[in-house]
Amino acid sequence: MQAPISGPVLLRTVAELRALTDAMRASGSKVGLVPTMGALHDGHRSLMLEARRHANRVIVTIFVNPTQFGPDEDLDKYPAQLDKDLELCAGAGVEAVFAPERSEMYPPGDRTRVRVSGLTEHLCGASRPSHFEGVTTIVAKLLIATGPCVAVFGKKDFQQLRVIERMVVDLLLPVQIIPAPIVREADGLALSSRNAYLRGDERRRSLALSQGLSLAARHFAAGERRVFALEQLVRDSFEQAGVVEDYVALADVETLQPLQATDEVQGSALLALAGFVGSTRLIDNMVLGEDGDPLSGKGEGAS
Ligand code: AMP
Numbered sequence: 480m481q482a483p484i485s486g487p488v489l490l491r492t493v494a495e496l497r498a499l500t501d502a503m504r505a506s507g508s509k510v511g512l513v514p515t516m517g518a519l520h521d522g523h524r525s526l527m528l529e530a531r532r533h534a535n536r537v538i539v540t541i542f543v544n545p546t547q548f549g550p551d552e553d554l555d556k557y558p559a560q561l562d563k564d565l566e567l568c569a570g571a572g573v574e575a576v577f578a579p580e581r582s583e584m585y586p587p588g589d590r591t592r593v594r595v596s597g598l599t600e601h602l603c604g605a606s607r608p609s610h611f612e613g614v615t616t617i618v619a620k621l622l623i624a625t626g627p628c629v630a631v632f633g634k635k636d637f638q639q640l641r642v643i644e645r646m647v648v649d650l651l652l653p654v655q656i657i658p659a660p661i662v663r664e665a666d667g668l669a670l671s672s673r674n675a676y677l678r679g680d681e682r683r684r685s686l687a688l689s690q691g692l693s694l695a696a697r698h699f700a701a702g703e704r705r706v707f708a709l710e711q712l713v714r715d716s717f718e719q720a721g722v723v724e725d726y727v728a729l730a731d732v733e734t735l736q737p738l739q740a741t742d743e744v745q746g747s748a749l750l751a752l753a754g755f756v757g758s759t760r761l762i763d764n765m766v767l768g769e770d771g772d773p774l775s776g777k778g779e780g781a782s
Contacts, residue, residue, distance in 0.1 A: 510626070
């Protein structure tokens with residue numbers, strides 16, 4: 480284990496992670512885990528603070544997981560900034576950062592994958608067919624290596640959260656999953672490591688995602704329940720900003736099954752969307768009927 484002068488201990492191997500978490504539990508501590516791909520921002524920081532509310536010892540994992548990227552995606556250019564990440568972790572009271580090499584998580588000859596069916600075929604799974612299998616495989620490895628803990632995941636990746644909740648139940652993992660709310664920039668854009676890719680007017684155009692959600696939220700609050708009408712509000716927002724739709728979908732909050740265009744929302748529904756701003760794919764979501772307007776109190780979109 481290599482300890483920086485101050486701040487979190489940097490762990491590179493599963494054996495080090497196991498030794499530390501075993502020792503924490505043996506001393507009566509509760510372990511909190513925050514899995515990430517690094518390039519940390521205030522969204523990740525809020526997960527760390529949430530973990531500290533549920534556990535007295537917090538560990539962050541930083542691993543850009545190759546199996547969740549498609550062949551034409553941004554694996555090779557995904558931002559890496561370990562020193563800056565360690566600083567952010569130090570400021571959030573994180574005790575250790577587990578940042579393994581690829582070969583540590585995928586040993587030579589690796590043949591095993593974890594797949595959750597039913598929750599992974601729609602929404603992001605439709606355009607990223609092997610993505611969730613990569614996510615569940617790496618998260619299962621991280622949770623097994625960590626052992627009994629609470630693990631915090633952001634609602635920013637709402638489908639991922641539901642898939643992991645299911646996986647933890649099905650694999651009988653001794654882990655409590657804690658969901659954390661989406662953190663946004665002052666103008667409403669959901670924080671994402673991929674926002675760093677936005678160039679020129681793309682940053683401004685990226686507001687079409689949160690503004691589309693906000694528009695739908697306001698119409699929902701005013702009584703609109705028709706699925707096609709609510710989805711169309713987001714599509715209009717995309718079109719005006721030149722954002723190319725990947726998907727815009729209302730879906731069941733628990734099962735993630737998309738609602739039909741001819742349906743009406745009963746109670747609450749997940750409004751999930753993904754769009755390309757230039758070559759950058761961004762996602763966002765909210766639960767209509769549960770979450771407030773994502774732009775309320777923010778910038779020009781506030782009503
Ligand atoms: P990533 O590093 O993008 O794989 O994300 C690691 C964790 O941070 C996941 O649980 C994400 O859902 C969460 N996360 C990323 N962005 C945000 C955000 N803006 N607000 C809340 N959680 C986030």
